[in-house]
Amino acid sequence: MPGIFCETIRIRHSTRRYADRSVPDDVLAHLLEFAARASHLTDMPPRVTVVNGRERVGRILARYLGVYGLVQGAPHLLVGLIPEDSDRARLDLGYVLEQVVLEATRLGLSTCWMTGSYHPERAADEVERRPGEVVAATVALGYAREDPLARLHDGTVRRLVAAHRRRPLEEIVFAGKWGVPWSPVGADPALMEVLECARLAPSAENRQPWQFVVEGRAGDGFPALHLFLTGPAPIDAGIVMAHVALAGAEVGWDGRWALRWQDPTLARALGAPPDVVPVGTFFYSPQRHEDTKAN
Numbered sequence: 623m624p625g626i627f628c629e630t631i632r633i634r635h636s637t638r639r640y641a642d643r644s645v646p647d648d649v650l651a652h653l654l655e656f657a658a659r660a661s662h663l664t665d666m667p668p669r670v671t672v673v674n675g676r677e678r679v680g681r682i683l684a685r686y687l688g689v690y691g692l693v694q695g696a697p698h699l700l701v702g703l704i705p706e707d708s709d710r711a712r713l714d715l716g717y718v719l720e721q722v723v724l725e726a727t728r729l730g731l732s733t734c735w736m737t738g739s740y741h742p743e744r745a746a747d748e749v750e751r752r753p754g755e756v757v758a759a760t761v762a763l764g765y766a767r768e769d770p771l772a773r774l775h776d777g778t779v780r781r782l783v784a785a786h787r788r789r790p791l792e793e794i795v796f797a798g799k800w801g802v803p804w805s806p807v808g809a810d811p812a813l814m815e816v817l818e819c820a821r822l823a824p825s826a827e828n829r830q831p832w833q834f835v836v837e838g839r840a841g842d843g844f845p846a847l848h849l850f851l852t853g854p855a856p857i858d859a860g861i862v863m864a865h866v867a868l869a870g871a872e873v874g875w876d877g878r879w880a881l882r883w884q885d886p887t888l889a890r891a892l893g894a895p896p897d898v899v900p901v902g903t904f905f906y907s908p909q910r911h912e913d914t915k916a917n
């Protein structure tokens with residue numbers, strides 16, 4: 623039975639039509655506090671702030687990028703700020719902001735990540751920035767419009783970007799070494815649940831650029847999930863890392879990410895080709911819920 627994180631991961635989807643209803647102030651404050659307290663991967667974590675009001679949000683969201691970018695009526699926009707313009711900072715933003723997206727989903731709110739269809743300079747004008755901070759992503763936030771026209775629009779965009787589609791685990795997971803086929807048949811149910819929650823992560827244009835190598839015993843004896851990207855997409859990497867960490871905690875693993883962004887020794891150790899991007903390793907100790915209950 624999936625727990626609350628995995629259930630939230632399963633129900634989250636991008637919403638592009640919003641109801642004319644604001645999110646209560648205390649809920650917004652909770653989300654910002656949640657963002658400030660969220661676990662992060664670097665020692666220079668991102669900040670999350672919010673722009674309120676349909677008009678202000680509408681000015682930031684671009685309208686000319688075709689149907690994909692058409693997010694309409696969002697009453698709020700979460701704005702992700704990174705302390706420096708680097709891949710590692712973007713990766714950490716993906717990690718932190720996806721935790722906020724899932725918390726918002728848990729509270730019944732709707733969201734849509736946006737890195738393409740908005741004007742970063744207009745967003746930067748609307749928020750207070752510390753010296754050196756850069757706007758690196760936004761997330762539309764509000765309540766989904768439920769009328770048939772809104773459903774039709776959301777359905778059309780989702781079909782165009784095949785938003786519901788995810789690659790099967792067999793295509794994105796290798797066993798022990800790069801290129802060695804992995805099969806879900808007989809796999810540990812906890813590992814299956816974590817990989818399934820990783821597979822469902824959102825990514826820009828639904829590209830799903832991630833690939834995993836699962837190892838029963840990594841260098842220090844613990845099992846590990848190694849993450850690679852098929853192309854440079856640090857925000858997508860951070861998002862899928864958040865899904866692994868949350869799902870891992872929920873299946874009872876004691877785990878943590880070791881960030882190894884573009885570390886060629888990780889690629890060499892696992893036989894990954896030179897064109898993939900090494901991201902990091904999730905080491906875990908599989909203390910299962912059942913074991914905890916038995917004690």
Ligand SMILES: Cc1cc2nc3c(=O)[nH]c(=O)nc-3n(C[C@H](O)[C@H](O)[C@H](O)COP(=O)(O)O)c2cc1C
Pocket residue numbers: 634635636637638690691692693734735736737738739740780783784785786823824825826827828857858861
């Ligand atoms: C980093 C990132 C950037 C995105 N940028 C945009 C965007 O600019 N415009 C948009 O309409 N959707 C955007 N999306 C939403 C994706 O298209 C969507 O997550 C993907 O198609 C999967 O659909 P789902 O979120 O409904 O599961 C983005 C998603 C991510 C994770």
